[in-house]
Amino acid sequence: MPKHIDVTELILRDAHQSLMATRMSMEDMIPACADLDQAGYWSVECWGGATFDSCIRFLNEDPWERLRTFRKLMPNTRLQMLLRGQNLLGYRHYEDHVVERFVQKAAENGMDVFRVFDALNDIRNLRCAVAAVKQSGKHAQGTICYTTSPLHTTAQFVAMAQRLQDLGCDSICIKDMAALLKPHAAYEIVKGIKETCGRDVRVQVHTHSTTGVTLVSLMKAIEAGADCVDTAISSLSLGPGHNPTESLVEMLDGTGFTTSLDKQRLLNLKHYFNKVRPRYVEFLSNITGVETEIFNSQIPGGMISNMETQLKQQGAGDRMQEVLEEVPRVRKAAGYPPLVTPSSQIVGTQAVFNVLMGRYKVLSAEFADLMLGYYGATIGARDPELVEQAAKQAKKQPIDIRPADLLKPEWQELRTAAIEQEGCDGTDEDVLTYAMFPQVASKFFATRNQGPKNLGKDPQMKAAVAPAQLAGAANGAAREPVTYDVRVNGNSHRVTVSPV
């Protein structure tokens, strides 16, 4: 009997976050839920910081309502979310009671599996969230953010897995957000975890496909004993997204491993999302194909485009190469943090500052906090001169305690502020939404009763480019006549353009 390999489907969260700027509306997800629920996945990832943010910022959707709908439409499959440890879904540390309340409410609304990570791999930032998940009787997945540096060794990742196990995590996730996990490293780390933490510890591997090698890494991780892997339906896969679910299934044929996924359901899903994708053409990632230069810079694709924007705004669009070379230096000075939200933005912005204004002439407030320990501990020592400079600039002392230990209880204060907002319904869910994104939540509460906005259906965009033509454009070729609304001197014309 081949060994069963579990699969987590990413299409409802990380796939569209990585490939279409997290813009997919609930309306476009609902028709896929029956197939997703019946295909045989171990879990369907469907919630996280960016999807929550996008719901209230762009889609006028209540993310809690989205979660309850998923629960109703997928009764047979675990729902999974990504949680930024003590940051929850936001960008700051929250006091423990808020963390506990958030987890409890997410569990009550239907969440089954909580993948908890910290951008610095500081395990103290995971402790409270993991305990809250256990308290709710749900699955707590402790996460190792994978990165490479002179200090990141197999032994170090295995030791972190051991500490996650000691925290009481139900499983360990190796999270490779920048597609840096090569096959041999995947094999060694999974093998090391299984040998050290026991064959029974459940190991899941999350990779992106940017560098083109990570389906091989999943194969090697499975050979080393991984129990579950993350993939996305092919029509929303590859590039900065993930390996295709269908390819994973076929890859294992004859190998002694099997997913038992229902191929017909996968095919239905593929065809369905093939139709959805072109509706969001204006949000589609610019990156296609593979990018192996990331192995040198360790800079994820999304971070590069952020830095490009910053440089252009300063009229220095030609200095990208200097910034790319500066990033590894800044990362070293900061003690080699993994580059993932928010550390990727903090390191990237400081590298831009260094190139534009001279090295460390100015520290961003966030970089100063990072240097002073206010995001937690890093694996490497931080540059002592820069720590001193940060302390002076920020007028704060460096800390080595858990950052959230500095926080006072804040639930009542958050609650009071939330219910003052027009349209806030006074539930804990609304308070939590407000706690995560105060300004955006305030605007969302006021407009919530206007109902969801499907950006894939925006009438202006639909008039400009019809789906069939978008599909052609996405393939890089205009083989058919294309009709545009063209404005010349303020007058609108319907014009058809054919290949010459």
Next chain:
Amino acid sequence: MPKHIDVTELILRDAHQSLMATRMSMEDMIPACADLDQAGYWSVECWGGATFDSCIRFLNEDPWERLRTFRKLMPNTRLQMLLRGQNLLGYRHYEDHVVERFVQKAAENGMDVFRVFDALNDIRNLRCAVAAVKQSGKHAQGTICYTTSPLHTTAQFVAMAQRLQDLGCDSICIKDMAALLKPHAAYEIVKGIKETCGRDVRVQVHTHSTTGVTLVSLMKAIEAGADCVDTAISSLSLGPGHNPTESLVEMLDGTGFTTSLDKQRLLNLKHYFNKVRPRYVEFLSNITGVETEIFNSQIPGGMISNMETQLKQQGAGDRMQEVLEEVPRVRKAAGYPPLVTPSSQIVGTQAVFNVLMGRYKVLSAEFADLMLGYYGATIGARDPELVEQAAKQAKKQPIDIRPADLLKPEWQELRTAAIEQEGCDGTDEDVLTYAMFPQVASKFFATRNQGPKNLGKDPQMKAAVAPAQLAGAANGAAREPVTYDVRVNGNSHRVTVSPV
């Protein structure tokens, strides 16, 4: 010391054949030759049937001159070509002397490695070409066309390798033209060949990436002992093309295998072809992403688009599903040939005939020949009733001898016909060009002195869509204003369209 894995770079032949309809001009290849020559490839594939055809049909380029130029610009690297056995680069069987003359001339003009295949895997169709390559002192690579069917087993492929070795081949290629080669099968076949034919037999693996699993297959083939694999620079890779060279290099990191390729050269090549690709936007493949349905139908992507065209011409564009289901039946009736030029076209066209006119109401002339053995032997028995029907229709008897044994010496006749053409220079090279593609060659000889045509530079196309804008289109988004030449009522207007 890690084991050295050789690499054949496909960018100058199969990559642009698979992704941009074989249209890349020599002018766009020349600037890449220095990097290709210095990167450390075992060989650079640069010649084959489609590139030869495209040279004289579309590009007004002498393919022999192209070969000589490659030889001059890449003095340190083996040049490699794909040869259709007794068909050479054409679509019919040639008499042995023509085969010998072609191989001799290709060798004289600079070819080093001849990958010789037969669409039916009939080894008798390889014999003459392989002997001619050996006679020229060059590298003869015997090829197994990989396919799947109830009759295609590991043992059967290994036995074919043994027979290729007995023919005197310098190496064995497993040619997976439809991306059907899964990791486990790759491992088993390579291992079987190494065990049966000896560890010293050189095994090379060629895969396409259509199904998304074949980089894993290359990994497993390498683990099983493969000596050399085929890849293409990332900017012309994936989809119906090939696995990216850079990903192969990175994949092997730490595994006990290494390519020793020069990463800086690969990066130069990536950036260079990134600039070339958008110039050919109108020829770019429609297929992006992965297609795992091919595992069921065994139908390569190019064949599907051919059949779609045939159906549409008959006003039956809605009957594709029936045809897709008919192909495996026709393939079975024909004795399970691999589907590759020309068997893919023959089987596909007959499936279309069956759907449109009733099953085997009409046989195409080529299908009748296939059933009667005029292309060679197939692995399975052919349907006896259809063989009888084919014999009646074609007024020919079935044969079981090598098809070329029926042919009379034809070199003098071909030579006489060729030199009668306006512009033929009387060389053996011109005679061979005429022998391959008589009508196209005749036209080419007459226009040759007008010099090469670079379709990536076609002024009409360039005016219509500028490169920077094409790059945007290829990524599926028009984020920048785009300028078009638009014809309305026969009048041409220059119009700029901006995102609304």
